[in-house]
Amino acid sequence: MTSPFVDDTVELGARIVRCALSRERIFRDRLNPLAFSEEYLYERYRFSSEGLTYPCQLLETYIANATHRSCAADCMYCFATGSFLYAVGDAEYLSKNTVCSAIHKVAHALTGLAESFVFPGTCPTQTIKEGFYNMAGFPRVLGCIDCTHIPISACLGDNEGDYVNRKSLHSLNIQVTCDHRCIITSLEAKWPGSVHDSRIFSESSLCHKLEQGLFSGVLLGDRGYACQSFLMTPYPDPGEGPQTSFNVAHAKTRVRIEMTFGILKARFTCLRGLRVAPERACRIITACVVLHNIATMRKERGPPANPQPPDVVDPITLDYPTGRAVREAIALLFAL
Numbered sequence: 001m002t003s004p005f006v007d008d009t010v011e012l013g014a015r016i017v018r019c020a021l022s023r024e025r026i027f028r029d030r031l032n033p034l035a036f037s038e039e040y041l042y043e044r045y046r047f048s049s050e051g052l053t054y055p056c057q058l059l060e061t062y063i064a065n066a067t068h069r070s071c072a073a074d075c076m077y078c079f080a081t082g083s084f085l086y087a088v089g090d091a092e093y094l095s096k097n098t099v100c101s102a103i104h105k106v107a108h109a110l111t112g113l114a115e116s117f118v119f120p121g122t123c124p125t126q127t128i129k130e131g132f133y134n135m136a137g138f139p140r141v142l143g144c145i146d147c148t149h150i151p152i153s154a155c156l157g158d159n160e161g162d163y164v165n166r167k168s169l170h171s172l173n174i175q176v177t178c179d180h181r182c183i184i185t186s187l188e189a190k191w192p193g194s195v196h197d198s199r200i201f202s203e204s205s206l207c208h209k210l211e212q213g214l215f216s217g218v219l220l221g222d223r224g225y226a227c228q229s230f231l232m233t234p235y236p237d238p239g240e241g242p243q244t245s246f247n248v249a250h251a252k253t254r255v256r257i258e259m260t261f262g263i264l265k266a267r268f269t270c271l272r273g274l275r276v277a278p279e280r281a282c283r284i285i286t287a288c289v290v291l292h293n294i295a296t297m298r299k300e301r302g303p304p305a306n307p308q309p310p311d312v313v314d315p316i317t318l319d320y321p322t323g324r325a326v327r328e329a330i331a332l333l334f335a336l
Contacts, residue, residue: 071102131180165193227323266303
């Protein structure tokens, strides 16, 4: 029989266990994202606490406001998760209009920093060539080039047809080059999805500089480009021996651009579909590229580098004679 003068032993034991397992409550500042754990920050911002501080300080002079709220962090949260504006606003106790204004302010500021973090690159040319050569023995590689489509959904007006790509989706077609570390070294983010990769390249400033001989080396591209003296594409029908070895080395080296696209889109989920007008979408894409380079240079933890499947394009069958001659000369090196 239980005595009325003695506490319930079961309840007493439960209280003891509960006290032993309880942890001290920690009240964090919701306005300060750095008050949370590293795992929390990476999941929501794709940066560590130290890495998140750097772009916020970098943008402080451009986006300082009276409320002292880190709109740079709010913007990076939106880029990383691809969340709707009202969802970001609800989480941070902000109105949708405030979040929208912050995103475009930050994107504009990051676009202005592209000259420092994207062009003309952050690594000596010889180091890039050696980095690519160590992958598969392909010589004189300045970078890998390709285009990828970023879906958009917004009112496109009278020019809507220009944005319909081969898959009948509305998109922007962006051209990117990268180095051996998956750092983006050039960007063309202004063309509608219906424009062919080769036209984007032929009208880019990068192509004009290569034609003028301002760079010594070659880019690696797929059959969506014509083979030129400064742009190597694989043999369409390789013969046995050097030509096959050329194509194998070309593919092993050029996969770096597909890896770059995979990391970029995994790091910034918003690039899987932008719900803004094309002009603003171009600024957001550029902002994400700048943040990607900052994260890569600072060795931030990256998402799994799953190569993106190459976009299907019409192959270019007419190569330049000078391009074919350079390709033959490089192929002969694999026969030695």
